[in-house]
Every structure is written in structure tokens, then in C-alpha cells.
Amino acid sequence: MSKFTLQVNGRSHEVDVAPETPLLWVLRDNLDLVGTKFGCGIGQCAACTVHLDGSPARACLTPVSAAEGVKVTTIEGLSAGSQHPLQRAWCELDVAQCGYCQAGQLMSAAALLARNPDPSDAAIDEAMAGNLCRCATYYRIRAGIHRAAALSAASAEVRT
């Protein structure tokens, strides 16, 4: 066991775990942040997607030792008061069915919108191809990302 200091959602946490423990299980078992989901354990479904210094990463493949010294953002920290445009769009368009994959979908989509505020269908397909949705809500995921882009643009106009 080793001690690690993690910066998660703007807060500092100290954990004492085996160094190879995936960040996924530290978040879920040690920090009680269970929004990040276990699906496959080998980076094939992306239900565990988090941001490391703003870039999407699979928490099931990220050893806790590699998460030290970077800013970790999980679905619980995506926004204050669930007001991220994607979260608003997801509620407005009623995207989820079972909802299990949606935290990972949202984290991947948030990273996409951060670098491409108005993505085409092709750009969405490319950025989101790693994320499985077993309920196959892809039709609404695509629509949800477009809607979030529009909500972001609208609020940007209000600000300027």
C-alpha cells in the first residue's frame, strides 16, 4: 500500500492503496464518487471516462499513481448545479434510458465541446466512438451534443 494525494473536482484527497489500483476503483471505493462507472475494465466501453487535466481518459486503465499531480474531473465535478450545457441538453432531450453509460458519454462529449464548440456529425462520431451505449441511445446522444452546442452559443451571446 502507498499513500497518494489526488486532486479530484477541485478538492484534495489522500488515499492509501496499492499503486497499480485503477483510478476507477479509488474513485468508487475510496472516495465515494460512484458516478464513474465500471463496464469492461479494459478501456473498451468508456463508461469510466474522466478528465485528467481536461483531457478524456479511461479511469479503468489509469493507475492511481499516474493520477497524482494532475487535475481529475469526474461527472460529479463537471459543473456546479448540473448546469453544464450538456447536462441541460441531456435533461431537455431526455437522452438517457438506463443511464449507466451516460456519465462517460457526458465526459467524452464535454471534452469534445471544449475543443470544438460546434461539432459536425462526423466530429461527434469520431469523438464518441469509444463510448458504448447498450440501450443504443446514440440518436439522442448526437442530438444532445448539437443541442448543448447551441445552448453554449446562446449563453456566449448573452455574455457578449
Added chain:
Amino acid sequence: MSAPLTAPVDRRSFLKLAAMAGGGLVIGYYVRPAGLAETAKPGVESTDGLFIPNAFIRIAPDGSVSVYSARPEVGQGIKTSLPMVVAEELGADWKSVTVISATLDDAFGPQFAGGSLSTPMSYETMRKMGAAARTLLVRAAALTWGVPEGECVAEKGVVRHTPTGRSLRFGDLVAKASTLPAPDENSVRLKDPKDFTLLGTRVGGVDNSRVVTGQPLFGIDQKRPGMLFAVYEKAPVWGARPLSANLDHIKGLPGVRDAFIIDRTVPAGQLTGLVPGVAIVADSTWAAFSARNELQVNWEGGRLANSSWDDFARQAGEMAKAAPGTPGVAEERRDGDIDRAFAGAARVVEASYSYPFISHTNLEPQNSLVHVQGDRAEIWAPTQNPDGARKLAAQVLGIPPENIQVTITRIGGGFGRRLDNDPSAEAAAISQRLGVPIKVMWNRADDFQHDHYRPGGFHFLKGSVDSTGALSAWRSHHVSFGSNMGSDDYPARFVPNYVLLTSNLENGVPQGPWRAPGSNTYAWVTCCFLDELAHAAGRDPVEFNLALLGDRDLVAGTGPRGRPYNAARMRQVVRVVAEKSGWGKTLPRGKGMGLGYYFSHQGYIAEVAEVTVTPAGALTVERVVGAVDVGSQIVNLSGAENQVQGSITDGLNAAWRQELDIQKGRVVQSNFHEYPMLRIPDAPRAIEIHWVRTDNPPTGLGEPALPPLAPAVCNAIFAATGKRVRQLPISRTDLSWT
């Protein structure tokens, strides 16, 4: 042939339940508030100032309304839709309604989620629950004002006296309503559906905000004080037992609390409950997973250790040559004179269709949390069948079922897999030994290799058209692993000469219901072969199929498992989908449209797929149009469309690339890298849904929109390329063309 280890999937068992529920359902038990004893005074109870007219509704003095959702939420949207039905009849303001997930309690009546039955079984009951409560609120207001009840209406959380405009909020009426005797739910006045203001509108899922913020809703998210984490290694070959394992080594690994063999099968002889294995209990999920990597087990036996898919396919081919009357070949139905029809036919077509075993692949791996304390236990599980979990755990633990409480969590995908409760059996057995709360966590390989699979199957078909181009004969031999094709399976009753034979191959592969059991493959076989016959007749497939559906409206069921088939409803959805899809338009080579239609789970649904296939054989599903008749009332328009969009995409998901390989009594695949699932780039580019409303009771949408998709796509591929897909997954067929 000896009996299979697992019972054949009976897709009609749910329908039987539905029929029982539909015919004069006794709803008296609903008036007992949940959580109170059987002896609680029937009728209206009031505690803490709440108005509790029945098990499903609580109204507080501040006017807030709580509605209990009794059915498990698997993503079908039932936690939103059934409370909407209650709120509609109650006259509540939806914004003031809080939906609470019910625990397992007899007060709520049936609490499973399967067979697309929640809506047909509960719709009228939920209306009556809301109406009974509204009746008391209106009565309380009328008594307060000294006016006739008939002059008062309840809407948006307020009772109004129409002639004078006076009004009282629900919260103001709680105290008085609580003193009134409960009305008979079966005689309360229901709203005229034309006055509905909530049903049929778009309402977002009640848990949406919690889903998008990662709240602990799912089974996997549950925790209890003192909980330990367990994994349970079962034999890779089904039915094998652990003789020994390196338990001392495992117990010495970091974080491991215990490791032991469980050599029990509950229920005896079944593969879908507790089966023998090795448990490892640890301080954390990762400690348990890590220790498992070092586990070595000596397994013994396994009935199918030398059986493989190729053997099944070979046996099926031999079986297909057997004549009716041969042992193992059952004749389910015989109409007319099939040999004479074939002899006199204008065209005869023969084809064999096959499809593999596939997995449910719930994205939330199987799990359950159980705490056993002496002769009592608590279960927190993502189960579609909580009463089944209770009964199975009771059997494993040797305690009475009534000593077990079940909390039903949100479920990360059901698709039928979670009608079985094996993870709860495992957690119960382990918790009984340790006496602390145990969360059993499966990994993805467990999920693939210990699923209860959608069975594969083989269909050997011969059909003919006569000189007028009409379907004249249909002979089908279904060889499978527990056929549930019935004598009425379409196109039985619509073709004068018809023979259906079924045979079952001996197998020990665990099977279970997979979204639209039976129908999810029979629709593909049936509609694809009908398309072959339409082309053989030189007729347009829509026109050919409409002619086949004939001019009768309701066609009676025949035989012991017979069901009526409403041909008028089916013709209508076929006509609508043809019109809305632009059927008949000229498309260039490499593009095509195909039709699929099927009656399942009480829904009449037709779909047209429009595909592009490149000369190199790359498939794109450009557009799917669906026409859906699930009765008179769509409950939640947003949820209903989501189900149909998802079913269409999931139908493509299953048909395109999914395939399990069975080698020497085990499934080879262990994770998604070996089992390609549909991802967003391959999802249909456009999906259009057209509701066809008919004067029939509302029925469910979790399943029936899936079966027509695969034949629609495969028939479109034929239209685009001239290539027939007679084997699933589609990816097995070279679609290239020149």
C-alpha cells in the same frame, strides 16, 4: 433425447400473467399503505398528517404529492410513465409530484419488469389509484363547500367549484380527505382520455438530473456500513465443479479477508441460480479482482465439455433431413396439402437461415449486495424480478422468503438478463458465511461467460407462390435449443398449406429471455423469407405482404397456445410505413429499402430501412421509418419515442456483428474487444416514428419495435446489392458487389 438442463424460454409465460392480470384484477390490496402490516386498517390511513389513499399515493399538507413507482426501472422509462398515469387521474400538478422507488412489498401487486408487461398490466390500475384519491379530494372539497361533487373538478393540484370559481389546494384538503372512507377503486369515475393533459406529452425521466450528475442510483453504487467486496469464480465450462483451489495462497494476498469453495447448486440441476464456484472476499473491489488473477482451481466435469457450436450446426443439418414422425421432430401444425401445393407451384424457394447465441451485455456488470443476519436478510440489487431474488435467496439461505427485504435499485440495462437473480444467490451465500454485508461484483468475462444467452437457431424453409403470385405453401423446420415457436407463428393462418416442425438439440447452455424473446429472431427469418418469395413472385414486397395479410380483420388464435392476430392493425402499420418512407421510389444500385413487420408483445409494428452498401461491401443504415400501433394512448411521448429509437438501433446492434462462439462447453468471448457492439458511427443516421392509434388498450414498448429491424435491413441489403443475408450476424456475409 434427454431434457435440457435449462427450461426452454417460454415467451408466453408472461402473456399468461398479463391475461390473468387483465381479467378482473383484484386491486383491494393496493389500499394497504406499503410498509404497514397486513392488519393495517384498509382504506384511508393518515400518519404525520399525510393523506394516504392507497399504496401508491401520499399527499402532504403542503400539497406535495409522492407517487410510488413499483416496477424496476431498467431504462424503459416506467418510473416516469406509470406515475404520470397516476398524476393524470389524480389531477396533480406534475411539477409537485415526487416519484419514489418502491421496495418489494405485496401492497404494490406485481413488481417485475419483463415481457413489456408493465404498461398493459398496470395502466388501468394506476388510473384507478389516481382516480380513487381524486374522488376523495373532490368529496372533501364538496363537503367543505356544501355543494354537489359533480360541480367540482380536480386539476393541477387544486379542486375547483366550477359554478362559483372557488378553489382549494390539495394540501388544504388532506386533513378532511383522510377522514373519509376509501371508495371502491373499481367503481370510481375515470377521466375521459380526451381530457388528458399530461398523458401523451413529452415528459423527461424523473431521474434525469441524477443520472447526468452521477448520483448513486444503480446496484453497483450501493454501500452498507461494514460491507466487504466479493468476486465469485465459476467454472469456465458450464456445470463443472471446483475440486480444489489454492485458497491458502489467496487468503494471504493483500486485502483478502477470506476465500472458500461453495459446492452447491440452487435450485438443484439449474444453471441460472447458485452454481458451484470459489468466493474471494476482500476489503475493496480491486483487492478482490487482483487476488482473483492468482486463483487456480481444479474443475471437474461439465456436461458439455466436448460440445461446440460447429457440432450444434452439424446436428441441426442432419435433423433437417428427418421426416415428420422421426423421434425428435415435433409437428406443431399442418394445414392443407403441402406436397401437392409445392408440386403445383409456379415458383418454389428453399433456404436455410441461422443465427448464433448472443449475450445480453448489460453495461452494468451483474452485481448484488446482500446482508444476512441470522434468519433475516436484506438485498439491494439491480433486478428485474425482485420477488424472484427474494425466493432464490430464501432457498439458498434456508430461511422464509418473508424474512428477506428487497430494495430495487435502478438497473444498468435489463434486456431480460436480470429476470434471473444469480448474483443475489451468490451474495447471499457469501454473506451468510461471513455475517457482514457482501457486494458481489462480476467482471466483464463473468458476464460474457455466465450469461443466460439468447439461443441460436436454425430454420429450414421451403415456400412457394402460385401462378397468381400468391403465397401458396410454407414449410418450416425450426431446429434450436428449446424452440418456443407455436402453431400460430406467422404466416400460419394466412397461407392455405402450412407445416411447422420443431426440433431441440440437446444442450447445457444456459439460456434466458433476451429482449423480445423468440420474436427477435423469428421476425428476421419470417420477413426475410417472405421477401424472397415476393421477389420470386415478381411482386413488390409491400404489395405482396399486404395481400398475404388478406382482408380479414381479427384472425382467431388456434391450438393450445393460439393467440388472435389483428390483421387490420398490421395492414395499417404496413401501409403507413410504406407511405411515410417513400416506398417504391427509384434508387441507384447500392441503395435499397426493405420492409420488416411483426406482432410481438401486443404491439403491431412495421419498419422500413433504407441502406447504402458500397461496392466494397460497407453497410450504412441511412434511415429507418417505423409505424407503431400499441393501442389508444401513448403514455409519455418522449419515453415512447426513446424506446422505439433505441429498439431500432439495438436491433441493428444485435444483427450486425454480435456472435458468441461456443467451444468445448464454454463461451470463448470474454470482453468487448472480442464482441463488436454497435457504436455511434454505425447508428442509423435518421429514425422517424409514426404512431398509429387504435382503439385498443395501451401496451408496452420495451421490446416490440426491435424484431422488425433486422429483416428490414437485410431486405434493404438485398434491394441494394442482390445479396441475401441468411445468416446472422450480417457481418458474416460478404456484401460487396460490382
